[in-house]
Amino acid sequence: MIENLHEKILTSILIGILILAIMTIYANFEKLLLSLKHFKWALIIPILTLSTLNYIARFLRWEFYLRKIGIKIPLPKSFLVFTSGLTMSITPGKFGEALKSYLLKITDDVQISRSAPIVVVERLADFIALVILALYGSFYFNYGKEITLTIGFVILGGIFIVSKKKIFYIVLDQVKKVIGDKFTSKIHTAYNSTLELIEPKILIPSVLITIVSWFFECIGFYLVTYGYSVDISLNLATFIYSFSTIAGAISMLPGGLGLTEGSMTGLLILNKIPKDIAVAITIIIRFATLWFAVAIGLISLYIFQKKDRKT
Structure with a gap:
């Protein structure tokens, strides 16, 4: 699994470069370069700090989940596993973060079927938190209400269906007929962890943690707009960032590449931000969030592999 990461990461980087090239052409290279030059680059430190606070809050959520399903590993090791998973922020819907389950299997022989549901529920909490953050803005600015509400209802409906054991066992019986008993015990383990x-009592506090974690990045986005003296409120910045992130996630494109950037730039332009500045804002925040996370993940994964070779 780790061996195949380099190809996936390289593919995502190439897609990222392609998106950057398209945005550069759209904004006019010379104007964009000038806009990037005029950004108040001293703000990049607090912006990256806010992104780091996001990862710390998500790590606390990761630990919370591990403890709740009875997986106890030393905190430094858990932190290294978690940050290594950030490498997979560029996978569709971030579901590639199941890498964390694979690493737990290597370090502590934890069944993947037992820990993998954490990644699924992490994404679930992310969607709920982003919908909550975007919901007020979607009504206030009268934009994207239907999409935001639909996603919210789909998530709640999914939770309701999954929580019904009778439905699960009916589905499991049908699965058995197709694949036999070989994998049903693993499916059962994964389902119990998910339940x-x-x-x-677990989902609500984890969603609250997640709202805080994503709000850190919304503030980071606001600071990027502030770096251009753009007249945007924190409320509008929160809506644009959370709505664009949702759009990218439901696209199931690697890291939401393309649709997140397009949504963010489009919403900024709709709010009368010049095209070159809108593109510059989008590029800066994506490097300070998505690509910063990938960089941290690659460093952590390198450290993990070095330690693993020594044991």
Whole structure:
């Protein structure tokens, strides 16, 4: 699995470069270069700090989930596994972060079927948090209400269906007929872990943590607009960032590449931001969030592999 990462990462980087090239042509290279030059680059430190706070909050959520399903590993090792998973931020819907389950299998022989549901529930909490962050803005600015509400209802409906054991066992019986008993025990283990993690007493606090974690990046986006003295409120910045992130995630494109950038730039232009500045804002925030996360993940994965070779 780790051996194939380089190809996936390289592919995503190439897609990222292609998106950057398209945005550069759209904004006019010379104007875009000038806009990037005029950004208040001293703000990049607090912006990256806010992104780091996002990862720390998500790590606390990761630990919370691990403890709730009875997986206890040393904190430094858990942190290294978690940050290594950030490498997969450029996979569709971030579901490639299941890499964390693979690393737990290597380090502590934890069944993948037991820990993988954490990644699924992490994405679930992400969607709920982003919908909550985007919902107020979608009504206030009268944009994207239907999409935001639909996603919210689909998520709640999915949680309701998954929580019904009778439905699960009916589906499992049908699966058995197709694949036999070989994988059904693993499916059962994964389902039990999922059930534990979507209980209200666990899901609600994890969503609250997630709202805080994503809001850090919304503030980071606001600071990028502030770096251009753009007249945008924190409320509008929160809506644009969260809505664009949702759009990218549901596209199931690697890291939401293309649709996230397009949505973000488009919404900024709709709010009378000049095209070159809108593109510059989008490029800066994506490097400070998505690509910064990937860089941290690659460093952590390198450290993990070095330690693994020594043991």
